[in-house]
Amino acid sequence: MEERPVEQCPFCKADLIGEKIPYSLLEHYSPPYFFRLKIGIYDRELDRITHWQCPFCKGTWERN
């Protein structure tokens, strides 16, 4: 049984870990198999996600 990871918004402390990913979708994901509620902010020039956004308070922080 996989342990539920802990991830909180640095601003509002909301829990950013969602439901466990259903078995039928696992092949599209890498572990830990939980949905993430945070939103990736994609930089076209760098061609990667540079920041995350909290869906609750809309705060953004740098990806590390």
Ligand SMILES: [Zn+2]
């Ligand atoms: Zn937040």
